[in-house]
Amino acid sequence: MRILLYNPDNGVTRNFMPHLWMFLLKTLTPAGHEVLLIDGNARPMDETQLVRFIRKEKIGLVGIGAMTRMIARAYRMADAIRAAGVPVVMGGPHVTEVPEEALGHDGGPRHADAVALGEADQTWPQIVLDAARGQLKEIYAPLDETGKERKPSLQPYPEIAWDKMDLDQFDLVPKPFRPILRRQGSGWGSVHMIPIESGRGCPYGCEFCTVTGFFGDSIRFRTNESVVDELLRLKRHARKNRKQVMVFFIDDNFAINIKRTKSLLRDIIAANAQLPWIAQISANLLRDEELVDLIAASDGKWIFIGMESIDSVNLADVNKNFNKPSEYSAVLNRLAARGIYAITSFIVGLDNDTVGVAERTLREIESWPPGLPIFGQLTPFP
Numbered sequence: 001m002r003i004l005l006y007n008p009d010n011g012v013t014r015n016f017m018p019h020l021w022m023f024l025l026k027t028l029t030p031a032g033h034e035v036l037l038i039d040g041n042a043r044p045m046d047e048t049q050l051v052r053f054i055r056k057e058k059i060g061l062v063g064i065g066a067m068t069r070m071i072a073r074a075y076r077m078a079d080a081i082r083a084a085g086v087p088v089v090m091g092g093p094h095v096t097e098v099p100e101e102a103l104g105h106d107g108g109p110r111h112a113d114a115v116a117l118g119e120a121d122q123t124w125p126q127i128v129l130d131a132a133r134g135q136l137k138e139i140y141a142p143l144d145e146t147g148k149e150r151k152p153s154l155q156p157y158p159e160i161a162w163d164k165m166d167l168d169q170f171d172l173v174p175k176p177f178r179p180i181l182r183r184q185g186s187g188w189g190s191v192h193m194i195p196i197e198s199g200r201g202c203p204y205g206c207e208f209c210t211v212t213g214f215f216g217d218s219i220r221f222r223t224n225e226s227v228v229d230e231l232l233r234l235k236r237h238a239r240k241n242r243k244q245v246m247v248f249f250i251d252d253n254f255a256i257n258i259k260r261t262k263s264l265l266r267d268i269i270a271a272n273a274q275l276p277w278i279a280q281i282s283a284n285l286l287r288d289e290e291l292v293d294l295i296a297a298s299d300g301k302w303i304f305i306g307m308e309s310i311d312s313v314n315l316a317d318v319n320k321n322f323n324k325p326s327e328y329s330a331v332l333n334r335l336a337a338r339g340i341y342a343i344t345s346f347i348v349g350l351d352n353d354t355v356g357v358a359e360r361t362l363r364e365i366e367s368w369p370p371g372l373p374i375f376g377q378l379t380p381f382p
Ligand code: B12
Pocket: 010, 015, 017, 018, 019, 020, 021, 024, 062, 063, 064, 065, 066, 067, 068, 069, 089, 090, 091, 092, 093, 094, 116, 118, 119, 120, 121, 124, 195, 197, 208, 209, 210, 211, 215, 250, 251, 252, 376, 377, 381, 382
């Protein structure tokens, strides 16, 4: 069977990085099936174009993954694909919370033949086998023999063959410039941001975030060796093909277990596996000078920090009072002193925000070292 894994575009921005789920499920697909990937952010298509592609490539199953923000588009694409007679299975954070919506059990139209709930590492091979036999079930849930949810341990972790995949659609250098830059021999003819996970789960349970609910509060890590091997393979591939490769450790809180993060960073340095990297780390964990030294030595360039608010009352209200606005400036200066910069993320519209909050937040940001502040509106996800 030929399978297409499709991630819809968000209609606003061109994502700077492909989604890990597609590469992971491709790697976990049982032998004998071929998997094609399309990310709408990198390769935009409307319904007609996607259906034409599916017919031309003789696709027998389409898997769609989406966050809430992209779900309306995901459903429209799914409807067109199903109307063309190809079954659709959907997964990811949105349909996990409201599977009845995707399956049309809430009184609305049906969009998917099957839904994969939660982490699909273990259910995906079964979904493929059932689809190949024409016997898709409606719901696939990762349960153990007693009916309890089973989370993948991440040990062992599948080897994603980045070096053997066609990553052309995810190149950050616009196509017309690639040949010119390649001819110049600058090594910047091709630039990729690669998503890597070193662990899953976060126990903090901030009220606005779906991560603790989805991945659970039990944290799981890959072995250091498995992460280092992945980096070394990527580094070799980048050198051989004269590409620039950067890594985004997509863990929700890369330093949630500081001891383990330090040991991973030490192993990366010892193996000379450094590639420029970005990760998400909460401000409270960046008090640790040794951790910040290791981030710099392992080539950490940008740290995404969920500041959320400069108001402690707001933070307490959303269960994130481990964030201390009074120490934000010190944390950012500690990073900047080592040439590491921060993507500082804020939520606007928290319950205690009052008139003038944006102005106050901007004034505070202006007192910090340069970085990339980003702002989102408080959004109730299902
Ligand atoms: C990296 C990341 C980003 C990256 C970009 C995404 C990318 N290219 O990877 C950046 C930083 C840009 C980003 C931005 C945003 N993100 Co984000 N992001 C993440 C993060 C941290 C990791 C995603 C990941 O790769 N996880 C690891 C993989 C393995 O897990 P997974 O994607 O869930 O896939 C598994 C299952 O869901 C399932 N599955 C998934 N898809 C499919 C499809 C099929 C067919 C099947 C069978 C199974 C399946 O199988 C996989 C393996 O088990 C998650 C949190 C998290 N830990 O997942 C938030 C998360 C996905 N983001 C979230 C949000 C809200 C956003 C933003 C809207 C924030 C904002 N206000 O702007 C933007 C929107 C981006 C956009 N495209 O428009 C929310 C989504 C909640 C929801 N219900 O929609 C999450 C869950 C975090 C949270 N705070 O709750 N994000």
